[in-house]
Structures are given as C-alpha cells and as structure tokens.
Amino acid sequence: MERQHVSLLAGARIGLLEARLSSELAELVRREGGEPVCAPAVREAPVDLAPALPALVDDLRQQRVRIVVFLTGAGASSLLDQARDAGAYDSLVDALRNATTVCRGPKPAAVLRKLGIPVHVNARSPYTTTELLEVLPDALVAAQGMALLHDGGGNPPLVEALRSRGARVQELRSYEWRLPDDVAPIESLIAELVDGRLGAVAFTNQVQVRHVFQVADGMGRTAAMRYALTHRTIVGSIGPTCSRALDEHGVPPHVEASPPKMRPLVSAIGDALAARRNHPTVDSTP
Incomplete structure (x- = not known):
C-alpha cells in the first residue's frame, strides 16, 4: 500500500x-503544505561604484591592493556589472585574476569561478564573520592592502578586526539594504502576527529584523509584536548572524537553519510547528 504524503x-x-x-521561498512553503504570507522587508538600492573603478584596477595592477574579499554573490555580480557598463570589465577581471581572492561562502565563489577568476580562500559554513576571520590570519593580511566588497548592510566589526591585524582595508559597496518605499505589506504582517494569525515567521537576513522592528515601532506595536514572536509564533532564523540580530531585539529564534539555506529553514519551521501541535501550550495576550 502506498504511504500517504504527510504535509510538513x-x-x-x-x-x-x-x-x-521571495518567490522561491514562497514556493518552498507551498510545496510543504503551507500558505506563504509575503512582506519583503528589504530593498536593494544600487551604489554607484563607477568613479572608484579606475583606482581599484590601478591599485590591483600595482599591487597596492593584493587581497580582495567578496562577502556576497550579489555584491560580486553588481561590481562586475557596473564595471561592464563603465568599460572597465576586462581590465578589472584581468586584475582580479592576479590578486588573492577571498570569499565568504559559495555564492561569491561561484560568480568568480564562472569568469575564470581563481578563488584562493573560502570561509566554511555557516559563512559568518567568525568563519571569515578564521581564514584571514595575521600572517596573510598584516601590512597588506585589501579591498573589501561589503554586502548591503556593512560590517564594521569585520573591518575593525582586519585593521587590528595590520591590513590596510579599502571598503567598497555596490548596493545598500534599505527599507522598502511601501511598508504596507510589513504593517499587515505585523498586524497578523499580533492577532495570532501566523504560525511562523522566517527571517532570512539580519536587516529584516531591524526593519520589521522599525515599522512596528512606527505603528506603536513593538511590545505586542515581540510578545507574539516570543510566545505564540514560531520564529525561524536562516543562520547565526540573523539569530544574533533577533536576540538583540529580545526575540530568540525557536529554530535556526543548518546548513544556513532556505530549504533547511522551512524544514526546521515545519518540525517546530509539528512539535507544537503535538504538545500545545496556551498563551494569554499580555
């Protein structure tokens, strides 16, 4: 007899x-029998790097910059796209092929390898600042010029740590994470949270945490939302960095994806919901 599929x-x-x-994560939720409620909490705004490209290429060619650190695949792609638009693509790719490249995980590494740019150093999972610093010891970075291509949020602790190891860090950013122009979907999600109409919320970026609390503060519903996230709704985090942001806002996640990917996150949320269904608790509204 064929076993009946049980919806996660x-x-x-x-x-x-x-x-x-957003659409990929929503589809994962649907496949597992859930109903996605989408409220994108981050907008990626491009930052014009074209004025900095000639100096960067020259610094790489003259070996004033010997190490280039890529934090995200989106950042690497955006940098190369802007170089193409500025007519500096070939010169930048050639210069990068002669530099020591460092990646925080597989996504920027895939972008570079596709172009024949060697990846010399790559951080291990879960690809946080801690793992990146493990592969950037004093012996590698001391007295070296380094270009650091940030993600959309910046990383002051990483920059401080590298400079304390003697690196001369040049910071670059090809996009920024900003609050969406239209926050109505986020406001609606917060209202549903407070009213107990969501079984779980998935956080896939630390900036989402800050933006959701920023919007809740504007609505005057921070305390009610924090209570709901702590006592009623399963909170899922994509990984350690996101979990720390949740902790800092007084909402320790109930589950954290391992490895830090969307499918394990959905699975972990499903397991937590199943456990709660099997052992229900009653929470009263404060």
Whole structure:
C-alpha cells in the first residue's frame, strides 16, 4: 500500500520577509503544505561604484591592493556589472585574476569561478564573520592592502578586526539594504502576527529584523509584536548572524537553519510547528 504524503507545514500560514528570493521561498512553503504570507522587508538600492573603478584596477595592477574579499554573490555580480557598463570589465577581471581572492561562502565563489577568476580562500559554513576571520590570519593580511566588497548592510566589526591585524582595508559597496518605499505589506504582517494569525515567521537576513522592528515601532506595536514572536509564533532564523540580530531585539529564534539555506529553514519551521501541535501550550495576550 502506498504511504500517504504527510504535509510538513499542514496548512500553516508562514510570514516571509525575503525580498530577492521571495518567490522561491514562497514556493518552498507551498510545496510543504503551507500558505506563504509575503512582506519583503528589504530593498536593494544600487551604489554607484563607477568613479572608484579606475583606482581599484590601478591599485590591483600595482599591487597596492593584493587581497580582495567578496562577502556576497550579489555584491560580486553588481561590481562586475557596473564595471561592464563603465568599460572597465576586462581590465578589472584581468586584475582580479592576479590578486588573492577571498570569499565568504559559495555564492561569491561561484560568480568568480564562472569568469575564470581563481578563488584562493573560502570561509566554511555557516559563512559568518567568525568563519571569515578564521581564514584571514595575521600572517596573510598584516601590512597588506585589501579591498573589501561589503554586502548591503556593512560590517564594521569585520573591518575593525582586519585593521587590528595590520591590513590596510579599502571598503567598497555596490548596493545598500534599505527599507522598502511601501511598508504596507510589513504593517499587515505585523498586524497578523499580533492577532495570532501566523504560525511562523522566517527571517532570512539580519536587516529584516531591524526593519520589521522599525515599522512596528512606527505603528506603536513593538511590545505586542515581540510578545507574539516570543510566545505564540514560531520564529525561524536562516543562520547565526540573523539569530544574533533577533536576540538583540529580545526575540530568540525557536529554530535556526543548518546548513544556513532556505530549504533547511522551512524544514526546521515545519518540525517546530509539528512539535507544537503535538504538545500545545496556551498563551494569554499580555
């Protein structure tokens, strides 16, 4: 007799704050029997790097910059796209092929390898600042010129740590994470959270945490939302960096994806919802 498929999410409504891969994450939720409630909480705004490209290429050629650190695949792609638009693509790619390249995980590494740019150093999972610093010891970075291509949020602790090891860090950013122009979907999600109409919320970026609390503060519903996230709604985090942001806002996540990818995150949320269904608790509204 064929075994009947058991839905992981069992019809639960899952709040999703992802922007770039919103449709992919929503489809994962649907496949597992859940209902996605999408409220993208981050907008990627491009930062014009064209004025900095000639100096960067010259610094690489003259070996004033010997190490280039890529934090995200989106940042690497944006940098190269801007170089192409500025007519500096070939010169930048050639210069990068002669530099020591460092990647924080597989996504920027894939972008570079596709172009024949060697990846000399890559951080291990879960690809946080801690793992990146492990592969950038004093012996490698001391007295070296380094270009650091940030993600959309910046990383002051990483810059401080590298400079304390003697690196001369040049910071670059090809996009910024900003609050969406239209926050109505986020406001609606917060209202559903407070009213107990969401089974779980998935956080896939630390900036989502800050933006959701920023919007809740504007609505005067921060305390009610924090209570709901702590006592009623399963909070899922994509990884350690996101979890720290949640902790800092007084909302320790109930589950954290391992490895830090969307499918394990959805699975972990499903397991937590199943456990709660099997062992229900009653929470009263403060």
